[in-house]
Amino acid sequence: MRKANPQSIAKSDPFALLCSRISALCRSFVDSTIRVWAARLEVRWWTSTPRGLPAWGPRLFPAAGILLCVGLCPGAGFGRSPAENWYQLPQSRTQSAHRAAQPLPNSQSGLPSITKVEPPSWWAGHTINPVRLLARGTNLAGARVRAANPAIRVSGVFVNENSTYVFVTVNINPSAPPGSYPLILETRHGQTTIPFTIEPPLTTKTHFQGITGDDVIYLIMPDRFANGDPANDAPADAPAAANDRKNPRAYHGGDLRGIINHLQYFKDLGVTALWLTPWYDNWNGVNTCDKPWCPNTYYHGYHAIDYYAVEDRFGDMATLRELIEKAHALGLKIIQDQVANHVGSRHPWLKDPPLEDWFHGTLAHHTLNKFRNSVLLSPHANQEEFRNTLDGWFSDDLPDMNQEEAEVARYEIQNALWWVGMTGLDAIRQDTIQYMPRSFIRDLSNALHRQYPKMWMVGEVFERDAAQTAFFIGGHNGWDGIDTRLDSVFDFSLWNASLLTFTNKLPMRALRDQLKYDALYPDPLRITTLANNHDTVRFMSLDGATLEGAMMHTAFTLSVRGIPQLYYGEEIAMEGKEDPDNRRDFPGGFPGDKHNAFSASQRTADQQRMWQWTHDWIKLRREHSAFRHGRLIDLFYDDDAYVFARQDPNDAADTVMIGLNRSANAKNISFSTARFGLGFDDLFLHPLIGRPEPILEKKSVALTLPPRSALAYVLRGARASSN
Numbered sequence: 001m002r003k004a005n006p007q008s009i010a011k012s013d014p015f016a017l018l019c020s021r022i023s024a025l026c027r028s029f030v031d032s033t034i035r036v037w038a039a040r041l042e043v044r045w046w047t048s049t050p051r052g053l054p055a056w057g058p059r060l061f062p063a064a065g066i067l068l069c070v071g072l073c074p075g076a077g078f079g080r081s082p083a084e085n086w087y088q089l090p091q092s093r094t095q096s097a098h099r100a101a102q103p104l105p106n107s108q109s110g111l112p113s114i115t116k117v118e119p120p121s122w123w124a125g126h127t128i129n130p131v132r133l134l135a136r137g138t139n140l141a142g143a144r145v146r147a148a149n150p151a152i153r154v155s156g157v158f159v160n161e162n163s164t165y166v167f168v169t170v171n172i173n174p175s176a177p178p179g180s181y182p183l184i185l186e187t188r189h190g191q192t193t194i195p196f197t198i199e200p201p202l203t204t205k206t207h208f209q210g211i212t213g214d215d216v217i218y219l220i221m222p223d224r225f226a227n228g229d230p231a232n233d234a235p236a237d238a239p240a241a242a243n244d245r246k247n248p249r250a251y252h253g254g255d256l257r258g259i260i261n262h263l264q265y266f267k268d269l270g271v272t273a274l275w276l277t278p279w280y281d282n283w284n285g286v287n288t289c290d291k292p293w294c295p296n297t298y299y300h301g302y303h304a305i306d307y308y309a310v311e312d313r314f315g316d317m318a319t320l321r322e323l324i325e326k327a328h329a330l331g332l333k334i335i336q337d338q339v340a341n342h343v344g345s346r347h348p349w350l351k352d353p354p355l356e357d358w359f360h361g362t363l364a365h366h367t368l369n370k371f372r373n374s375v376l377l378s379p380h381a382n383q384e385e386f387r388n389t390l391d392g393w394f395s396d397d398l399p400d401m402n403q404e405e406a407e408v409a410r411y412e413i414q415n416a417l418w419w420v421g422m423t424g425l426d427a428i429r430q431d432t433i434q435y436m437p438r439s440f441i442r443d444l445s446n447a448l449h450r451q452y453p454k455m456w457m458v459g460e461v462f463e464r465d466a467a468q469t470a471f472f473i474g475g476h477n478g479w480d481g482i483d484t485r486l487d488s489v490f491d492f493s494l495w496n497a498s499l500l501t502f503t504n505k506l507p508m509r510a511l512r513d514q515l516k517y518d519a520l521y522p523d524p525l526r527i528t529t530l531a532n533n534h535d536t537v538r539f540m541s542l543d544g545a546t547l548e549g550a551m552m553h554t555a556f557t558l559s560v561r562g563i564p565q566l567y568y569g570e571e572i573a574m575e576g577k578e579d580p581d582n583r584r585d586f587p588g589g590f591p592g593d594k595h596n597a598f599s600a601s602q603r604t605a606d607q608q609r610m611w612q613w614t615h616d617w618i619k620l621r622r623e624h625s626a627f628r629h630g631r632l633i634d635l636f637y638d639d640d641a642y643v644f645a646r647q648d649p650n651d652a653a654d655t656v657m658i659g660l661n662r663s664a665n666a667k668n669i670s671f672s673t674a675r676f677g678l679g680f681d682d683l684f685l686h687p688l689i690g691r692p693e694p695i696l697e698k699k700s701v702a703l704t705l706p707p708r709s710a711l712a713y714v715l716r717g718a719r720a721s722s723n
């Protein structure tokens, strides 16, 4: 059996070694060149040429360096920080860490075979080059791997102890055209091929668009939204009990086709981006036990058994690509739910991991996460609690991936980019992100942005403490010296305050009191402001909930700073207690539904009132940049009311004011117009929602806020408005 030997890996491919050396030189070259140029520009050296040198002389050295870096070794680590360990060949691996867990029978002789290649495809000219393949098979002991086509080079071949996995580094010539590039794997018993293709890249004009404050995100659980293809409801290997609409923990039949069929619904509502819970392939079976939560299935998608396949009940890769193309054609973006922290316990890796340290522990021997999450924030945490929170399993059936193994980190980073490249999706929601090392979050973020500059990832840090969520957003260094570069985090602390406030458990001033902790964020406009999600009780099922409360919560979510995220069905005031009750089927999405809430004419009065309200506040965001990009100014707050402005720093003329009154009575308030900071005393308030006529305010704003409602105005200077 071939053992991993870092030196021999490097020596086996002199080109790879040369490129890695050039890569290191490139990094220091870029740094020093920028410094030298900056200094020279200061003394105007660029405009004069030193005596004895031709005019192009000073430019020659930098130009040659750039050619060497970009031309000779494209993608050979250029621009990558030396701290990004995942990209290095596994030089620090110790052989002892790589003993496979259990010996498999009949794996030491016979013809080699390959059953799975991950990733199965890649791109020429990609920022990750070489790419590291992981192939599963049998009888791989002593494997040698070569490329049939000289456009790709192979190095770093490593076979695991059970001879069931081979790692192969593949360097792709940037000019290699798309097509099939099989690798030949040989042992002393025979040979087989590792299928591998180079894909044509998707255009960046319409794909990989990222998310900004201009977006409104809408979260969908595909199994529960709409069943557009009954033919995929019952896969051949699935027991009948797995598909049962009466069981809230079984599959209900919703799928990607169902979402495609309702794209116009999202356009009509006004949302701009769809976040789908995971579409990785999950186990088709049913878990049985004598507990109330059985029988159950993985209809929610968070228990992947294949990081490189689409759930067969939801559709296939072609349907997913069709969904994304059709969504893009309507101006809708797609957000993938990725789960790098763990896989499902039915994943083949559990019986035969590629490396002994692939997971933190095994099915039989692992620790459970005690969820002492604050130890991830505190600089004073002890290692036992800290490691438990990072390495402990989320539950006994969610094995925890070990991203501190460079092969795992590399596998997962490549996997994240593969989905983006294959489908053209626009953004990623990363599940349970805080349970992974911060250095890994940084490396993943960097790799995404390097290839797709607009790419956007939001992390789930499910904490009601803003200090903890702010610690994980990118744009600032934590006490550990790490900037995660993470684009966004969900604002669970403000979500919590809003739910409590609009169900009368906290005074209205609690909203302002929570928002003051925006001081912890490098840029509050980048926070994702959730209204609710699939893990939380729906608003209408909270104690103290009213339709008016839900409407104020929605208006607040859509008008406060940040990128709003709605949860399917809340726009028609759906009810639902804890998971899985909060994941009921959208009415009208399933064959035989008597009531179709996709159609305005079939909605109840309350459903339509909520739908129209949600639609109208989304429309305000679209029409006024201040809602999307403006700074927030507290204007008035007490037990019953909160009034704030949003002011676009690039367009002070577009200042909006939002007033929320929770009490059962109309409320009269007043405050000085100076609070807007606009530089004039008199202004007109033009109603955006609510009153029909503009109001002229002189020096002081006097407002009557109607009971249990929200108002919005746009401000105009009195002189400008009277023209």
Ligand SMILES: [Ca+2]
Residues within 6 Å of the ligand: 227, 228, 229, 230, 231, 232, 233, 253, 254, 255, 313
């Ligand atoms: Ca279906």
Ligand SMILES: [Ca+2]
Residues within 6 Å of the ligand: 281, 282, 283, 284, 311, 312, 313
């Ligand atoms: Ca499946």
Ligand SMILES: [Ca+2]
Residues within 6 Å of the ligand: 341, 389, 390, 391, 392, 400, 401, 435, 436
């Ligand atoms: Ca973990």
